Amino acid sequence: MYGDQRQKIKIQPLPEHMALQALDIYHVYGMEHQNKVVALKGVSFDIKRGEILGIIGPSGSGKSTLLLSMGGMLKPSAGQIIFNDGTDITKLPEEEQFSFRRHNIGYVFQEQNLIPFLTAEQNIEMPMKLIDVPRAQRKAKVKELMERLGIWHRRLHTPTRISGGERQRVAIARALANNPKLILADEPTGSVDSDTSIQILELFQELKDETKTSFLICSHDPIVGEYSDRTLEIRDGIIIGEHGLGLDLSNLDSSRLLVIDNQNRITLPEKALVGLKGSLLYTWELKDEGILLKPLSQKDEKLEQKIKFCTSCGAEIKPGTYSCARCGAKLTRIVR
Numbered sequence: 594m595y596g597d598q599r600q601k602i603k604i605q606p607l608p609e610h611m612a613l614q615a616l617d618i619y620h621v622y623g624m625e626h627q628n629k630v631v632a633l634k635g636v637s638f639d640i641k642r643g644e645i646l647g648i649i650g651p652s653g654s655g656k657s658t659l660l661l662s663m664g665g666m667l668k669p670s671a672g673q674i675i676f677n678d679g680t681d682i683t684k685l686p687e688e689e690q691f692s693f694r695r696h697n698i699g700y701v702f703q704e705q706n707l708i709p710f711l712t713a714e715q716n717i718e719m720p721m722k723l724i725d726v727p728r729a730q731r732k733a734k735v736k737e738l739m740e741r742l743g744i745w746h747r748r749l750h751t752p753t754r755i756s757g758g759e760r761q762r763v764a765i766a767r768a769l770a771n772n773p774k775l776i777l778a779d780e781p782t783g784s785v786d787s788d789t790s791i792q793i794l795e796l797f798q799e800l801k802d803e804t805k806t807s808f809l810i811c812s813h814d815p816i817v818g819e820y821s822d823r824t825l826e827i828r829d830g831i832i833i834g835e836h837g838l839g840l841d842l843s844n845l846d847s848s849r850l851l852v853i854d855n856q857n858r859i860t861l862p863e864k865a866l867v868g869l870k871g872s873l874l875y876t877w878e879l880k881d882e883g884i885l886l887k888p889l890s891q892k893d894e895k896l897e898q899k900i901k902f903c904t905s906c907g908a909e910i911k912p913g914t915y916s917c918a919r920c921g922a923k924l925t926r927i928v929r
């Protein structure tokens with residue numbers, strides 16, 4: 594490889610405490626002449642070493658796209674994804690990317706993707722085989738993980754002969770097999786009962802403390818919010834807010850920190866929009882305490898009455914609100 598190409602792949606290593614930095618990630622689905630979907634619209638964030646970072650957002654907001662991009666399984670249309678050692682995964686040639694992934698990243702997919710003709714035990718062993726871990730070490734790791742996740746008694750069963758929750762635990766054990774620095778998990782508690790969810794999240798917490806593993810987890814499950822050190826809120830491919838430890842999904846407005854992203858965008862919460870009378874023109878003034886926004890004109894009442902149903906999912910919209918309670922889509926006009 595030529596020197597200048599190599600420079601682009603390896604940038605400055607990140608500070609010791611950071612696992613990953615994503616900068617201005619865009620992802621557009623659809624080839625030329627097809628309908629295009631811009632699933633990520635300039636997303637920037639970082640993950641610290643030994644941190645559980647949650648991602649929440651309505652269906653279709655870009656969570657899975659974001660996760661797949663972080664692991665190099667989807668090549669973002671633009672942006673950089675830099676790991677702690679300075680590797681930009683978006684710039685790696687395919688072969689090097691496979692190897693980087695196998696050594697550094699573990700995945701738990703929304704649809705578990707286990708190999709159907711291998712036993713649970715063989716599925717978990719597979720990532721270790723791919724990086725030539727010696728047999729005895731592989732067997733010991735499989736046993737340790739399966740016991741920790743309470744599925745050792747299922748080791749000889751193929752994925753179709755175990756329950757959905759057990760399959761999920763096999764998928765998690767497989768993701769952890771190579772002691773990756775980063776685990777990407779899409780709805781890891783989606784198909785398990787609440788006791789198993791707690792068991793999985795407690796295991797994640799132990800690993801983050803023991804080995805400084807970092808976790809990026811997409812989920813609709815309130816319990817994931819409780820176990821995440823931080824949670825990012827994504828809407829329509831944009832990160833609109835951030836929450837600290839112990840997130841309460843039913844009351845996001847109380848803990849949301851607003852994000853002004855790298856594109857200088859800010860998404861105002863429902864309460865602020867209602868106070869400001871919706872999206873119109875404002876004058877603004879920089880004050881010592883913050884920014885003062887004042888609506889420039891009164892809203893056209895007739896326009897405000899038009900929206901009764903969400904334009905994204907069709908659910909009825911509660912009067913006096915600016916967003917859909919079912920899918921989270923933002924409306925541009927208040928409903929009366």
Ligand SMILES: Nc1ncnc2c1ncn2[C@@H]1O[C@H](COP(=O)(O)OP(=O)(O)OP(=O)(O)O)[C@@H](O)[C@H]1O
Pocket residue numbers: 622623630631632650651652653654655656657658659
């Ligand atoms: N392969 C694809 N081709 C075209 N569009 C896609 C593809 N995959 C996802 N999309 C679109 O990109 C957007 C983001 O999808 P994504 O799967 O990332 O959402 P999500 O937040 O994970 O949703 P869910 O909570 O339902 O899993 C959606 O509008 C979706 O329809």
Ligand SMILES: [Mg+2]
Pocket residue numbers: 656657658703779
């Ligand atoms: Mg998804």
